[in-house]
Amino acid sequence: MSENNATSDIGSSRTWWRLVLIGVIGRSPRFTVIRILCYVVLAWGVFGYVLRPMRVAGISMEPTYKLNQVNFINRWSYRSSEPQRGDVVAVRMAGESVLYLKRIIGLPGERIVFHRGQVLIDGEELPEPYVKNRAPWNEPEMLLGPDEYFLVGDNRGMAARDHDHGAVRRSKIVGKVLL
Amino acid sequence: MNRSIRWLLVLLVVAGAGFGIWYSLPTEEKRIRKAIEGMARDATFTGGEGNLSRLAKVESLSSRFAVDAELHVDQVLPVESALSGRDAIKGLMMAAAPHLGAVDVQVHDVQVTLGGEGEARVSMTASAKTGGKRGDFTAQEFDLKMVRIEGKWLVRRLDAVAGFRKAEVR
Numbered sequence: 001m002s003e004n005n006a007t008s009d010i011g012s013s014r015t016w017w018r019l020v021l022i023g024v025i026g027r028s029p030r031f032t033v034i035r036i037l038c039y040v041v042l043a044w045g046v047f048g049y050v051l052r053p054m055r056v057a058g059i060s061m062e063p064t065y066k067l068n069q070v071n072f073i074n075r076w077s078y079r080s081s082e083p084q085r086g087d088v089v090a091v092r093m094a095g096e097s098v099l100y101l102k103r104i105i106g107l108p109g110e111r112i113v114f115h116r117g118q119v120l121i122d123g124e125e126l127p128e129p130y131v132k133n134r135a136p137w138n139e140p141e142m143l144l145g146p147d148e149y150f151l152v153g154d155n156r157g158m159a160a161r162d163h164d165h166g167a168v169r170r171s172k173i174v175g176k177v178l179l
Numbered sequence: 180m181n182r183s184i185r186w187l188l189v190l191l192v193v194a195g196a197g198f199g200i201w202y203s204l205p206t207e208e209k210r211i212r213k214a215i216e217g218m219a220r221d222a223t224f225t226g227g228e229g230n231l232s233r234l235a236k237v238e239s240l241s242s243r244f245a246v247d248a249e250l251h252v253d254q255v256l257p258v259e260s261a262l263s264g265r266d267a268i269k270g271l272m273m274a275a276a277p278h279l280g281a282v283d284v285q286v287h288d289v290q291v292t293l294g295g296e297g298e299a300r301v302s303m304t305a306s307a308k309t310g311g312k313r314g315d316f317t318a319q320e321f322d323l324k325m326v327r328i329e330g331k332w333l334v335r336r337l338d339a340v341a342g343f344r345k346a347e348v349r
Contacts, residue, residue: 057316058316091342093287093288093304093318093319093320093340093342094288094289094290094302094303094320094340095287095288095290095304096288097287097288097304098287098288098306098318100342113346139346140346140347142344142346151343164342164343165343166341166345167343167344
């Protein structure tokens with residue numbers, strides 16, 4: 001009786017182990033290996049060349065993007081179209097390990113000015129529903145070049161001197177934030 | 180079949196060893212990268228670090244600059260002009276070091292372009308993480324001109340690169 005119990009215990013543990021094995025490596029190990037290789041190549045291609053993972057490390061884009069929030073940069077977003085006003089984009093420094101995350105508010109050829117915290121584009125007020133706090137920034141007028149975009153973060157409650165913003169060339173823009 | 184697999188393994192081992200030797204060979208670029216990483220290490224302070232240790236690090240950091248080194252940070256900091264000479268740079272660092280809290284400096288995207296006559300240009304991003312709870316991260320792009328003096332790569336000129344073009348105040 002006890003021998004039978006022991007045999008059935010071993011049998012059930014074998015069945016359980018086999019189920020785990022099938023769950024992990026599948027019914028055909030060769031196809032599983034090929035499938036894993038495909039996933040690895042796909043992940044390498046997608047995350048290496050198209051979607052760059054990033055983590056927010058500053059407060060200049062609050063409240064839209066909060067500190068330590070994880071997101072992705074779509075490197076292909078501007079392959080067939082040009083950056084648009086309102087897009088949140090990543091800007092490279094010496095490379096792409098550390099990026100600025102900012103919103104485009106000025107397009108090439110436009111005149112931009114901060115007057116008491118309000119942005120004026122070619123003399124007209126820019127509606128900015130994403131800005132929740134607004135310190136009275138005052139900055140002189142700036143004419144953007146034919147290849148320049150004006151970028152600034154959403155957190156305008158900060159002092160302007162503590163908040164990196166200004167014009168960047170198109171080539172410095174890595175891509176658009178995905179989420 | 181077994182023989183060919185054995186040969187393939189031997190080939191792989193030989194190729195791996197060759198790559199390892201090539202990778203570990205000291206080149207000028209690797210020496211420069213090491214010097215840059217050393218600068219980041221010297222500029223990193225832990226919270227509980229005493230003044231003596233901090234000053235020793237400043238001494239080490241300043242020794243990585245040439246005697247006639249120039250620091251141009253007016254693009255990003257509200258300073259009037261460049262800082263010239265290793266002693267002036269060291270003096271500034273000595274004054275600042277005891278007042279700094281914990282700061283972790285790291286370098287990223289170091290690109291080295293070797294020139295002739297023991298000169299090199301380096302482009303990199305440096306980041307600093309302080310002990311604060313919010314907004315405790317700052318990064319800055321730098322261009323460096325380095326020179327080899329007595330076998331050691333030293334910074335002759337350091338320029339802070341402005342990430343954004345600002346409006347000119349008239």
